[in-house]
Amino acid sequence: MAALRQESPAAVPVRIAGLDCLLDPSGALYLVAARILVVADLHLEKGSSLARRGSMLPPYDTPVTIAALSDVVDRYDPAQVIALGDSFHDLHGPDRLGAPDRAALAALVQGCDWTWVVGNHDPSLPESLGGRVVAEVSLGALLLRHHPKAGAAQELAGHLHPVAKVVLHGRSVRARAFLTDGERCVLPAFGAYAGGLNACDAAFAPLFPRGFTAHVIGRQRIFAIGRSVLCGD
Numbered sequence: 216m217a218a219l220r221q222e223s224p225a226a227v228p229v230r231i232a233g234l235d236c237l238l239d240p241s242g243a244l245y246l247v248a249a250r251i252l253v254v255a256d257l258h259l260e261k262g263s264s265l266a267r268r269g270s271m272l273p274p275y276d277t278p279v280t281i282a283a284l285s286d287v288v289d290r291y292d293p294a295q296v297i298a299l300g301d302s303f304h305d306l307h308g309p310d311r312l313g314a315p316d317r318a319a320l321a322a323l324v325q326g327c328d329w330t331w332v333v334g335n336h337d338p339s340l341p342e343s344l345g346g347r348v349v350a351e352v353s354l355g356a357l358l359l360r361h362h363p364k365a366g367a368a369q370e371l372a373g374h375l376h377p378v379a380k381v382v383l384h385g386r387s388v389r390a391r392a393f394l395t396d397g398e399r400c401v402l403p404a405f406g407a408y409a410g411g412l413n414a415c416d417a418a419f420a421p422l423f424p425r426g427f428t429a430h431v432i433g434r435q436r437i438f439a440i441g442r443s444v445l446c447g448d
Contacts (some may be wrong), residue, residue: 264308284323288326299331299332399423
């Protein structure tokens, strides 16, 4: 932990596959001993992708996401960053980066050992981004990949963009969440426009046959909530 520059006061310590981790309220996960920061589903240039299809959302998602990424990288000062796929919303996303965003992203990638895991939205990435591009990463028995795979596995994955919904005193709250059973963790989407899939959706059942804890990202802290308390949409 000595190498950690500034742990977020709201970060939650957990153990996944026997490894000490920190769940950060940004949506990033930090592997303490290895000093690896993991993020999933940045979906950079989603706004510009939707604009090309006639949906005119404000085109600010990329700078907001890169700024959030820069903040968490600065706080943890990791030896390595691993982005778990769908870092860009489509194959042409890197080409649409504006000059300031391109420069900001390049500074991050050049600042440490950077690994891009490919996803379904970005099955290939240009060399000009820097870093290395891989299908998955193996850290001993722990696999880091985009698509979580059902069955006995120790893995960190993204793709499903988990969110959790809780109803309390007649009011509902729906927020991004880490889902984990102690062996596997599905990370929330990091991107500003990424959206989310309710943790009660059937897509999560094969991944967590014995249930899971949802670490729900609140405004000032992360809340650990059991599967039985969560509500569907």
